[in-house]
Amino acid sequence: xxxxxxxxxxxxxxxxxxxxxxxxxxxxxxISIAHxxxxxxxAYSTGYLVVIQDWSFFPAFWVGIAAALVVGLLMSLPxxxxxxxxxxxxxxxxxxxxxxxxxxxxxxxxxxGLRDVPNLEIFGTTYDDPSEFFRPLIVLALLVLAICSxxxxxxxxxxxxxIRDDELATRGVGKNVILYKVTVFGITSAxxxxxxxxxxxxxxxxxxxxxxxxVSMQIIAMVVIGGAGNLLxxxxxxxxxxxxxxxxxxxxxxxxxxxxLTQLTIYGALIAAFLxxxxxxxxxxxxxxxxxxxxxxxxxxxRPESEEVAPxxxxxxxxxxxGPPPTSDGGNPEAVLEASDLKKYFxxxxxxxxxxxxxxxxxxxxxxxxNGAGKTTVFNLLTGVIPLDEGKVWLHGQDITGWTLNRIAxxxxxxxxxxxxxxxxxxxxxxxxxxxxxxxxxxxxxxLFRRIRTHEGEKEARQKALEHLEFVGLxxxxxxxxxxxAFGEQKVVALARxxxxxxxxxxxxxxxxxxxxxxxxxMLGLIAELRExxxxxxxxxxxxxxxxxxxxxxxxxxxGTITAExxxxxxxxxxxxxxVYFGSA
Amino acid sequence: MPIAxxxxxxxxxxxxxxxxxxxxxxxxxxxxxxxVTGRFHFAWAVAFAISGYFAAYxxxxxxxxxxxxxxxxxxxxxxxxxxxxxxxxxxxxxxxxPNALLGVFVASFGITIAGQAxxxxxxxxxxxxxxxxxxxxxxxxxxxxxxxTLDIWxxxxxxxxxxxxxxxxxxxxxxxxxxxxxxxxxxxxxVGIRTGRTYVVVFVIGSLLGGIAAIFFxxxxxxxxxxxxxxxxxxxxxxxxxxxxxxPLWIMLVGTLLGVVEGLSAELFSPQWQTVVVFGILLxxxxxxxxxxxxxxxxRIPAALAR
Numbered sequence: 001x002x003x004x005x006x007x008x009x010x011x012x013x014x015x016x017x018x019x020x021x022x023x024x025x026x027x028x029x030x031i032s033i034a035h036x037x038x039x040x041x042x043a044y045s046t047g048y049l050v051v052i053q054d055w056s057f058f059p060a061f062w063v064g065i066a067a068a069l070v071v072g073l074l075m076s077l078p079x080x081x082x083x084x085x086x087x088x089x090x091x092x093x094x095x096x097x098x099x100x101x102x103x104x105x106x107x108x109x110x111x112x113g114l115r116d117v118p119n120l121e122i123f124g125t126t127y128d129d130p131s132e133f134f135r136p137l138i139v140l141a142l143l144v145l146a147i148c149s150x151x152x153x154x155x156x157x158x159x160x161x162x163i164r165d166d167e168l169a170t171r172g173v174g175k176n177v178i179l180y181k182v183t184v185f186g187i188t189s190a191x192x193x194x195x196x197x198x199x200x201x202x203x204x205x206x207x208x209x210x211x212x213x214x215v216s217m218q219i220i221a222m223v224v225i226g227g228a229g230n231l232l233x234x235x236x237x238x239x240x241x242x243x244x245x246x247x248x249x250x251x252x253x254x255x256x257x258x259x260x261l262t263q264l265t266i267y268g269a270l271i272a273a274f275l276x277x278x279x280x281x282x283x284x285x286x287x288x289x290x291x292x293x294x295x296x297x298x299x300x301x302x303r304p305e306s307e308e309v310a311p312x313x314x315x316x317x318x319x320x321x322x323g324p325p326p327t328s329d330g331g332n333p334e335a336v337l338e339a340s341d342l343k344k345y346f347x348x349x350x351x352x353x354x355x356x357x358x359x360x361x362x363x364x365x366x367x368x369x370x371n372g373a374g375k376t377t378v379f380n381l382l383t384g385v386i387p388l389d390e391g392k393v394w395l396h397g398q399d400i401t402g403w404t405l406n407r408i409a410x411x412x413x414x415x416x417x418x419x420x421x422x423x424x425x426x427x428x429x430x431x432x433x434x435x436x437x438x439x440x441x442x443x444x445x446x447x448l449f450r451r452i453r454t455h456e457g458e459k460e461a462r463q464k465a466l467e468h469l470e471f472v473g474l475x476x477x478x479x480x481x482x483x484x485x486a487f488g489e490q491k492v493v494a495l496a497r498x499x500x501x502x503x504x505x506x507x508x509x510x511x512x513x514x515x516x517x518x519x520x521x522x523m524l525g526l527i528a529e530l531r532e533x534x535x536x537x538x539x540x541x542x543x544x545x546x547x548x549x550x551x552x553x554x555x556x557x558x559x560g561t562i563t564a565e566x567x568x569x570x571x572x573x574x575x576x577x578x579x580v581y582f583g584s585a
Numbered sequence: 586m587p588i589a590x591x592x593x594x595x596x597x598x599x600x601x602x603x604x605x606x607x608x609x610x611x612x613x614x615x616x617x618x619x620x621v622t623g624r625f626h627f628a629w630a631v632a633f634a635i636s637g638y639f640a641a642y643x644x645x646x647x648x649x650x651x652x653x654x655x656x657x658x659x660x661x662x663x664x665x666x667x668x669x670x671x672x673x674x675x676x677x678x679x680x681x682x683p684n685a686l687l688g689v690f691v692a693s694f695g696i697t698i699a700g701q702a703x704x705x706x707x708x709x710x711x712x713x714x715x716x717x718x719x720x721x722x723x724x725x726x727x728x729x730x731x732x733x734t735l736d737i738w739x740x741x742x743x744x745x746x747x748x749x750x751x752x753x754x755x756x757x758x759x760x761x762x763x764x765x766x767x768x769x770x771x772x773x774x775x776v777g778i779r780t781g782r783t784y785v786v787v788f789v790i791g792s793l794l795g796g797i798a799a800i801f802f803x804x805x806x807x808x809x810x811x812x813x814x815x816x817x818x819x820x821x822x823x824x825x826x827x828x829x830x831x832x833p834l835w836i837m838l839v840g841t842l843l844g845v846v847e848g849l850s851a852e853l854f855s856p857q858w859q860t861v862v863v864f865g866i867l868l869x870x871x872x873x874x875x876x877x878x879x880x881x882x883x884x885r886i887p888a889a890l891a892r
Contacts, residue, residue: 031687077875078871078872078874078875078876079875080875080879081874081875081876081878081879082871082874082875082878084686084687085619085625085686085825085829086825086871086874086875088625088686088687088690089821089825089867089871090868090871090875092818092821093822093864093867093868093871094868096818096860096864097860097861097864097865097867097868100857100858100860100861100864101861103857104855104857104858104861110857214698217691217694217695217698220691220694221691221695224691258706261702261703261705261706262702262706264698264699264701264702265698265699265702265703265706266699267695267698267699268694268695268696268697268698268699268700268702269695269696269699270695271691271692271694271695271698272673272677272692272695272696272699275677275680275681275688275691275692275695276673276676276677276680276692279680279681279688
C-alpha cells in the first residue's frame with residue numbers, strides 16, 4: 001500500500017505542475033519551458049527557510065509561493081515583447097541560470113542540494129509516510145484543479161483562449177492582453193512553486209536535477225499527451241507518464257536501469273508520435289465527461305448534415321437602403337473621427353505622408369487607392385496597431401494619439417481585418433461574446449469568487465451576442481466551431497463580433513474580398529443597415545462597384561497621402577485617378 | 586576575488602579562446618538550421634552524440650580504422666537529422682500551422698530524450714563512455730600558458746569549417762539559394778527554388794559541422810550517449826547572441842568571445858559560476874531585446890540583436 005501511495009503522491013505533484021502549465025500553455029497559449037524551475041524557486045525558498053532558518057511550515061510555504069509568483073511575474077514582462085523563438089530561449093535561460101545559481105550557492109547545498117528537510121507538519125499533525133502525505137497533497141491538487149477550472153471555463157478563460165488564438169484580434173475587441181498574460185503567468189508560476197514545495201517535502205530534499213529542463217519538458221509532455229487545453233487531460237498525462245516507469249519495473253519485470261531508459265524512450269517517442277498523429281492529445285480541448293456521456297447516448301445522424309450554407313438574404317428594407325449613395329454635397333455632418341497630418345515612415349517608404357481625413361457621423365466613407373497606397377496602414381495607424389511618427393487622431397473630439405488598440409476599441413472605434421481573424425477553435429457564439437464589453441466574469445476576482453455575478457453577466461453577454469448573430473443572420477450557426485464555417489460566413493461572424501464591441505466607429509478592411517457574389521450582397525445589406533443605425537463606417541475596398549453602392553463619400557489615396565475626395569463616380573471621371581487606380585490595381 | 590597573476594589570466598583566456606572556437610562552430614551548426622528552416626532542432630544533441638559516440642564505438646568495439654569510423658559516425662549524425670526533417674519536423678510543422686515552431690521544438694525534445702535513452706539501451710552492456718584517440722593530446726607551453734596539440738588542431742579545423750561555410754554561403758549559387766530561403770521562403774518558392782530540398786541541404790551542412798565538432802569533443806572528453814546535451818545549450822546561446830542569419834565568421838567571433846568571458850569568469854568568481862555567467866548574459870540580452878521591442882526609441886540595441 002505504501003508503494004501505491006508513493007506513486008499517488010508523485011502523480012499528484014506532477015498533476016499540479018501539469019494542470020497549471022496547461023492553463024498557461026494550453027489555454028492561454030503562453031510558452032514556458034521553465035515550469036519546473038518555478039518549482040525550484042518555491043522549493044528552495046521554503047527549504048532554505050525551514051532547514052537553515054528554522055522557520056515553521058506555513059510562513060515558509062507562503063514565502064515559497066510568493067517567491068515563485070514574483071519570479072513568474074518578472075519573467076512575464078520581457079515575455080510580453082518577445083516572439084516565440086526568443087520566448088523559448090528566455091525560459092530556457094531562466095531555467096538554466098536559476099538552477100546554476102542554486103547549484104553554486106553553498107548555503108543551498110550546491111549541486112547536492114538541500115537535505116534534512118523535516119517531515120511536513122501542519123497544525124501539529126505530522127505527515128511522515130506516503131499515505132499520510134497524500135491527504136494534504138490531494139487537497140492541494142484538487143484546489144489547483146478547481147482554481148484552474150474556474151479560470152479556464154469562465155469569461156476570463158475565454159479571453160485567455162482568444163489571446164492564444166489571435167492576440168491582435170483580442171486587443172481589437174478591447175481586451176487588455178498584457179494584464180491577462182502577466183496575471184496568468186504569475187498564477188501558474190505560483191502553482192508550480194506549490195508543486196516544488198510539495199516535492200521538497202515528499203523527497204525531504206531538493207536537488208537542482210529535480211527541477212531541470214528535462215523535468216520541465218516532462219511536464220510539457222504530460223500536457224501534450226493528455227491534451228492541451230483540457231485540464232483533466234493533464235491529470236491523465238501526469239498519471240500515464242509517472243506510472244510508466246513503475247509499470248515497466250513491476251509488471252514487465254525490467255531492471256530499474258532498463259525500466260528508466262525504456263520509460264524515457266517511450267515517453268520521448270510518445271511526444272513526437274502525438275504531435276504527428278494526434279496533436280490534440282488524448283482528451284481534446286472540448287472533451288468533458290458530460291459531453292462524452294451525451295455523445296454515447298446520442299444516436300448517430302442518418303445522413304451527414306450538409307455544410308453548404310446559403311448566405312442570409314438581406315431584408316427588403318436592407319435592399320432598399322443598399323441603393324446608390326447620396327452625392328457628396330448632401331450636408332456636412334459632425335465628424336466623429338478626425339486625423340490630421342499622419343506620418344509614418346518605414347525607412348525610405350512613406351506609408352503615411354501628411355495624411356488627413358475625417359469620418360462624418362452616420363455615414364459610410366470609402367478609402368480607395370491602388371495596391372500599396374497604404375490604406376490598411378491607415379487603419380493600423382488610426383487604431384494604434386502601428387505607432388505614428390507624427391500627427392494627431394481625435395475620436396469624438398478626444399485626442400487618442402498614442403493610445404493602445406484595446407483602449408481605442410473601448411473608446412468606441414473598432415476594426416475588422418482582411419484576413420478575418422476569427423477564433424477558429426471557439427464557437428461562433430463565443431467569437432461574438434468575447435467582444436461584449438464590461439463582462440463581470442472577465443475580471444479574475446469575479447471569475448473566482450463571485451460566481452453568481454459572473455453567471456448573470458454571462459447570460460447577458462450571451463443574449464447580446466445572439467442578438468448580433470440574429471442581425472447578421474447566423475444565429476442558427478451559433479454553436480458551430482467558427483473554424484468550420486465557410487469564408488463568407490467567417491467574414492459575417494467577424495462583423496457580428498465587431499458590432500458586439502458597441503463601437504460607434506467601424507473600420508472595415510476589405511469586407512467584400514474573397515467572398516462570392518451572394519455573400520457580397522449580404523455584406524452590403526448589413527453595412528447599409530448599420531449606417532441606418534447611426535454607425536460611422538470607413539471601408540477599405542478594392543471592388544469599386546461595392547464602394548460605389550455603399551459609400552457616401554470617398555477618399556482617394558496614393559503613396560501614403562489623400563489626393564482626392566468625392567464620390568466614386570466623380571473620382572473615376574478624373575482621367576489621372578482612373579489611370580493610377582486601374583493601371584496599378 | 587582578485588586576479589592571481591597575468592599568466593593565470595592568460596591561461597583562462599587561452600582556454601576560453603579554445604572553448605570559444607568550439608562554441609562558435611556548434612552555434613553556427615545549430616544557428617544555420619534554425620535561421621533557414623525555422624526548426625528548433627533540439628535533437629541536434631542526438632545527432633552530435635551519434636557522430637561522436639558511434640565513431641568511438643566502432644573504433645573501440647568493431648576494430649574499424651579511425652578515418653572510416655569517423656566518416657560513418659558523422660554520416661550517421663547527418664542522416665539522422667535529415668530523416669528527422671523529412672519524417673517528423675515537416676509533418677509536425679504542417680499539422681501545427683502557426684504553432685509550428687513550438688510543435689517542432691517539443692517533438693524534437695521528445696526525440697532527444699528517446700534517442701539518448703535508446704542509445705544507452707542499445708549499448709547498455711558496453712562501457713558507458715567511449716574514448717576516441719586520434720590526434721595526440723601533447724601538452725604545449727608558450728610563456729607559461731599551456732594547451733594541447735589537439736587544441737591547435739581543433740581551433741584550426743573549426744575556423745576552417747567556418748570560413749568554408751562563409752564562402753559557400755557567400756559565393757556559390759547554393760549559398761544564394763539558402764540565403765533566399767532564409768530571407769523569404771515564399772518568394773524563394775515563387776522564383777523556382779525548391780525550399781524543401783534547400784531545408785534538407787541545410788540540415789546536411791549544419792549536421793556535418795556539428796559532427797566535426799562532435800569528433801573533436803569526443804577526442805577531448807570521452808564520448809557518451811548524452812554528450813550533446815550541454816553543447817546544444819551553448820549552441821542555442823551562441824546562435825541567438827550572434828543573431829540568426831548572421832555571417833558564420835561573426836558567429837565564430839561571438840562564440841570565441843563567449844568562451845573567453847566564460848573562461849575569465851571562472852577566474853573572477855569560481856568555475857561553478859561559469860554557467861550562471863553565460864546564461865545570465867543571455868538572459869540580460871533577452872531582457873534588453875524585450876525592452877527594445879517595448880520602447881524602441883528608448884532602448885536602442887545593435888541591429889544584430891534586434892533580429
